[in-house]
Amino acid sequence: MPQTIAQLTVESLIANGIENLYCVPGVQNDHFFNALFDRQNELRPVNTRHEQGAAYMALGAALATGRPQAFSIVPGPGFLNGCAALCTAYALNAPVFGVIGQIPSGAIGKGLGLLHEIEGQLETLKSLTKHSDRVVSGADAVQKFDTAWSELLSGRPRPVGLEVPVDVWLKETSYDPGKLTVIRPSPAEANPTKITQAAALISSAKRPLIAVGSGSQAHSAEVRRLAEAIGAGVMAYRTGRGVMDSRDDLAITMPIGHTLWPECDLVIGLGSRLTTQKLDWGVDDDLKILHIDVDETTLTKITPPTLGIHADLATALPALNAALGAQPDRSGWKAKIAKEKARFAAVIAEEFAPQLGWLKAIRDALPEDGIFVDELTQIGYVSRFAFPSYRPRTYLSTGYQGTLGWGIAAALGAAHARPDVPVVSIAGDGGAMFTITELATATHHNIPLNVIVMKDNAFGNVKGIQRDKYDSRYIASDLTSPDFVMLARSCGVTAARATTSDELHAELTRAIDNPGPNLIEVPVSDFPSPWHYLLMPKVRGM
Structure with missing residues (x-):
């Protein structure tokens, strides 16, 4: 029976240790998903509600485990929806493998106005990854997968991507399933x-x-x-x-x-x-x-x-x-x-008492091996110097990319990949709305994520800067946010509201004991600015 590139893609992912494929299917990738149908016991599709959710879940899973993870999305707008996660994965040195759809190979670059057509998709993909390529024929398909895996597994870990046009999936190729595994090279020796x-x-x-x-x-x-x-x-x-x-x-x-x-x-x-x-x-x-x-x-x-x-x-x-x-x-x-x-512990205990109260409630409820997922929010900024972390890969952050809104979806991936430990995602109500749709994904796959939304009806950090640096000349920073408890419950998520740190500790303790997804809304007001401890001045070489 002829082997196809769609089958090769499935088998290559399985051979190299991928167990879950975070994905949003679509017409350009239908042949691929049809090939995946027969191998779901080995490679489970985890479908999300948005392409950014799929890519963020792969990223969160990679950060929580240190192992390669994969996602698949359609070309054009689908691919662009996943780009924020890709650039964050690049910044975080995360081993993520992207399988990206494409329009028919003969139409690429011709501007025919086909469904999901954009100019320069592969060039954009290359700018966000350590290595990317396009599979165009069965003759070199195996080699292109081998090269992608070799790049992913060697040296500095960063995302890679392969683009497959819709007409290429069913092209015939030849491969030995037992020879698709790419061996990680020995670590580079020090002189x-x-x-x-x-x-x-x-x-x-x-x-x-x-x-x-x-x-x-x-x-x-x-x-x-x-x-x-x-x-x-x-x-x-x-x-x-x-x-x-x-x-x-x-x-x-x-x-x-x-x-x-x-x-x-x-x-x-x-x-x-x-x-x-x-x-x-x-x-x-x-x-x-x-x-x-x-x-x-x-x-x-x-x-x-x-x-x-x-x-x-x-x-x-x-x-x-x-x-x-x-x-x-x-x-x-x-x-x-x-x-x-x-000295510093005493200083911040007084200076950031509001934030530290909430962070202590979370830390006390979260086991030592529990995973805390940072966000671009007032609690998150303070957590970078005030939240105790006890073990590797238990504090996940966007690094220098500062990707607002990554938290819920990335934490969902972490929780899916590490169901053995509790995962807590913090978010402001501004950032939470970026991937809040993935609460439905959490329910659909029964992923035990714990989301804490600090609600102040504002982009709190922006508003705080406008308060402190621009004489309270507030502009474009106020928000009208939903009732997150009702929103979560409508998605099938167990939800509660906490108005004090003691209530948060109690609700989070209950949530961690619950085998399904949970959300806790925490109404808050203004917080003291932490930025003088995040952007600190030059003290040498002046």
Whole structure:
């Protein structure tokens, strides 16, 4: 029986560990879904209500698990609907595989006005991914899938995409199902000479700090081992949260790191761009930079490091820890870190009491391994320096992309991929409305997501900036929001309202015990601005 490219696509996804396909079907992809029909036990279609929901769910699942995930959407407007999720996946180094439909191959670029036709779809896809291509014939289809998987699984993880025109799905091809699995390459080894140099650089430092990003999430134990060996505080902002347990004496947030920055004589970047430290806080000749990253291009951006090591942290960190010799006495530096950590905790306890009350209610109700999904909302901004995270991949954020409205759909993907742990999504009523339709998806697939909507009938952050910087000249920031409890219930979601932090804790505790989806509406008013702890001034190299 002839094999088709539609069948190859299904088998390639299965062979490379994809168990769920987050999707919105449509006419250009009908042949593909027909091929999927017979393999649903191995590759389950999880249909959403909007293309952005499908792509965000794949992203959330990838962030929560660290494993590749896939989505499929139609071309043109469907593809464009998923682009916000794609650019966020790119920013977050997320291993997401996109299967994108296309108009008939012979009509591409001709401007015939066909259904879902847009100019430059593949070029746009390439701009949002690590690798993208178009499958046009059976002769090279297997190779194009192999290349896409190789790109996804090697080096810096980022999304990839393959575009398949509607007339190509049923073209014949030939493949061996047993040979479709692409083996992940061995981690890039660190140069032994550079490891020796790094160990010497560390030994000469008196006041070291470590900065971790998403590249450190799979290497928590080795990061902790390094920090303890050298007495270095470990800074994490959005994508590095949870690499160090927040209760660890050496785990610090960015405002604490900023306070210590003028005295730091060595910063060690681990799977982090170091953008905030280099670009915003500033560097000078007294600061040494040791930067280790799997992406060689990252090492020289903004400011060249004193020593850059192009390697996977899986090999570099064990080698570096093994190479460390006797360390100088850094007890005074560790005491300074502890003092600043305690001082900052006391400051924000007074300054952000309203936000901290809500965050404490969530933290106390959420188990240590529960997943917290950040959003572009007042509670979310404060959570970046005030919400304790205890384990890797339990604090999910949009990173530098700052994608308003991602939260509910991305958290839905996390909850679907990790049904073994509770997942809590926070959202303002502005951002919540971007993907609120996926509540129906949660009910349809019985996904145990817990959504908390902080309702102030405004784009609260925009309004707060207008209040603080523009003499309360409010413009385009007020909203009329629905009754989220009624809206959720109409979608089949268990819903409640909490007006105090104690009520939120009680309702969230009940929600976590409920096997289905839940929503809690929390009416709020103005909050103190956190931006002086998020955008901090230059303190070196001025």
